[in-house]
Amino acid sequence: MIAGTPTPGEQRPDDFRETSRGPWARTAELPLDGRGRHVHDLVIEAAAIHTPSGPRPGTVVVDAGTITAILEPDAAVEAREQVRLAGDEVLIPGIVDTHVHVNEPGRTEWEGFASATAAAAAGGVTTIIDMPLNSIPPTTTPEALEIKRKAAEGACAINVGFWGGAVPQNLGRLAALHEAGVFGFKCFLSPSGVPEFDHLTSAQLADAAAEAAGLGGLLIVHAEDPAVLAAAEARGRGTRGEYSGFLASRPDTAEITAIENVIAVVRSTGVRAHILHLSSARALPVLAAAKAEGLPITAETCPHYLSFAATEIPPGATQFKCCPPIRSNENRELLWQGLIDGVIDVIASDHSPAPADLKFAGNGDFAQAWGGIAGLQVALPAVWTAAAARGIPLASVLEWMCHRTAQFVGLTDRGRIEQGARADLVAFAPHAQTRVSARELLHRNPVSAFDGAELVGAVHRTWLAGGTAGPARGQLLSRSDPGR
DSSP, X not given: OOTTOOOTTOOOTTTEEEETTEEEEEGGGSOBOTTSOBEEEEEEEEEEEXXXXXXXXXXXXXXXXXXXXEXXXXXXXXXXXXXXXXXXXXXEEXXXXXXXXXXXXXXXXXXXXXXXXXXXXXXXXEEXXXXXXXXXXXXXXXXXXXXXXXXXXXXXXXXXXXXXXXXXXXXXXXXXXXXXXXXXXXXXXXXXXXXXXXXXXXXXXXXXXXXXXXXXXXXXXXXXXXXXXXXXXXXXXXXXXSHHHHHHHSOHHHHHHHHHHHXXXXXXXXXXXXXXXXXXXXXXXHHHHHHHTTOOEEEEEOHHHHHOOGGGOOTXXXXXXXXXXXXXXXXXXXXXXXXXXXXXXXXXXXXXOOOHHHHTTTTTOTTXXXXXXXXXXXXXXXXXXXXXXXXXXXXXXXXXXXXXXXXXXXXXXXXXXXXXXXXXXXEEEEEEEEEOOGGGSOSSSSOOTTTTOEEEEEEEEXXXXXEEOOTTOOOBOOTTSTTO
């Protein structure tokens, strides 16, 4: 094929480009070089570009932050920046992580927008959606959302959107928060761990669901049943330094019962609902049946549930504490099968960091230590390491962490390498071997369950809208933005 000739279905980059005036405009607006050829913003050539139809060699052309063409290798195009990836690198879409606790303002000593988004960019993440709790105030009113946006403005290396919260105090007033641009409403069915973000009773869950359904909104749920947890708490006493005691205090039935409650509410109200951080594979048949019924319910799991098993966690290693908990090796394998079968829809990090004095509170006592795992920067290599060990291709990992997460929150302009998509791109070396050091990670506190882990896969460079991701380059997103 002649260099620069588009393959079938591709658009020659010399013909069209995206501009602020409309979807597509003639590239007479593009500058010309000394020989009368159009000069593009960025050209990246790679031996493997992970497109929706599979990996292929080629050249990605970027103008005004948008992918304007994917051409054959060695395409004769001019650009202000020309990049040829190394032989061990592949080009993948930026990760869209829909479950991140940034905590700023109010608990910025736990994490902040500058540190979280720097870690995200270093890990190939180009978009995050921030959770509404652990910050003070929590994002439960339009006024609190504005405070959060002001804290984030000018501090973000990547793009950031915001979840709102559904708590007893704002039921009946979710419409204002919805109109302010949050991507949906998070609620807890058991205590959240922070006093300013109360959990919902079963009756309040039904009210929140009906209200969200009336708005065409999305309800995302931390699904653990408080009655089951209260009954199980005694089983964890006497073994507070042993992970087995903590695991016994948060049994599978807590998740199953709560998920059954959510499904019943979805059935009665029609609300679109999402189960956060699924850890129990025993809930998969319940979710599968709900999906087969046609109910609008989705679910996610997290890198730590796919990477670790309860028997691998040493006594007192409270850096592994999270709620719901990491369970058995058999459970881990069933979660992977749930992804393959499509019962679990997406993978998100649930990055939830805290200072060391909170993570190790009680000198190894799981009952006292703060629950939450910091894994934003290593989410992609952690999942890829575990997937590759099971013969699962990188394309599947990208589907779960890029395309489906973007679709889940309605950001249809990203998560895929194709013409017309945002040029949020990552140079990834899938065979590179790295050893994680928590002290070298960029999130605020040097604590992570992944500390010391031997991982396969390394992010070498991240582009945000065709430019190198970095301080103040990120945009603050709203549910009403174009691309949804």
